[in-house]
Amino acid sequence: MQKYYFNIKYEFNKETVHKQIARQLKKKNSDYICVADGVILSIANRKPEYLKVVNEGMFSICDSGYVPLYIRWIHGIHYEQYCGSQIFMDIVSSKKYRMFFMGTSKETLDGLRQNLVKINPAVTDMTFLELPFRKVEEFDYEGIAKTIEADGADIIWVALGAPKQEIFMNFLKPHLRHGIMIAVGAAFKFFSGNEEKRAPNWMLDIHLEFAFRIMQAPKKQLARCAWIIITLPRLIYQEWKRNRKR
Template sequence: MENYFNIRYEFDKRAVLQAIDEALLLGKPGYICVSDGVILSTVNRDPDYRQVVDGAMFSICDSGYVPLYLRWIYGIERHQYCGSEIFMDIVHMKRYKMAFLGTTQATLNGLQNNLSEIDPRIANMWFYSLPYKRVEEFDYPAIAEMLEKDGSEIIWIALGAPKQEIFMSKLKPYLKRGVMIAVGAAFKFYSGTDVNRAPYWMVRAHLEFLHRIYCEPKKQIGRCSMIVYSLPKLLYQEWNRKRKRKKLAGKTE
């Protein structure tokens, strides 16, 4: 794992999957944050939320821009591993008992139908539309009990950042096992009933945010404005961390 912008990232896909298997083998509940620009910005503005993200097993890099920033600042190559990718990677593995929590019942129904074509077992897995309420108001012991009875190993959460990360941190103490992964819009992408992901060329060109703004202008413009506003400070702080690391390395040589 590597720490940049006050987030502990795991960029190695094999290490991510290995950590999931180890947690399940040891029976240790945990959660993984899929860190996009919203999480990056919020972590560096809200100390309480930073503790939530720090409490995760690690974060994977959902942002296509963080690898660019790391190349500019440190001259290193790192790669994006977004929520929709890890979601489909694990679905295609056909190994785990999964639960899908969040979003609307219509979206969940579409998701269940589509994913069942990949792995027929998914037709009998648990799809639960969480009620619309404040994150403090959920009955976490009851949700954990249902997950325990279901035998869920991978628990997908789709409530949108930053709510879904707080939800996972509050549910974790009541779980006996299982790895939660917050995948935001992935349920919508693969349900066939809601927002589609941007075309591949837009993803490669780091223009996916334009597609998201087009699909959900009211929601995404506010989010993008917050990210752009906080970005200069974040870059400046990371440049300073780089200088401090160089000075420290020079003293120890």
């Protein structure tokens, strides 16, 4: 059973995440999983309608290296980060599922396909769909759902950036009869070899990935970090108060 921390419905156990995916795929409906980093945590706790979207999915995995630290300080419970690029590569390399990849540019998708085929040759025959640049309310969700269902995909990867990709999955869900959507943000770019790179392991180990991202895209990332810094003290205090009441 997932637990709520900082108002987000998290699942931290990797084995449970994959068991839940397998279980859901046996059902005759669709669902989605969010990959909640510090940006999503900040936006969700400032915008109630977005928090509702995030928590209406199956659960969120934790793409923040700091949230497990805060939980350990407040609750004394040890959890580990499970980021979007990790679940993406775990599922691709497992070779268990037919997948559908959508979002970002054709150049990124082409690079992604080329690199993923080396890991999972079956990716050669899978669909990579570039989505037009438009407001999240303006997509043809019924048409997209028909394309996915004709493909027969089990896992639908969505890379539109937060908060757009989570809202996109929420809008698409009622039109899909099968499959699990997973929003993976920059993972397409990481593995395409054409654009952004992920921080080196030593930076990940000491929780400095945010610094690497700031160096990659200073204007974008500094604005995001500013909101996280503004939101975080209140969230930590509220979580501490909830724990005291328990």
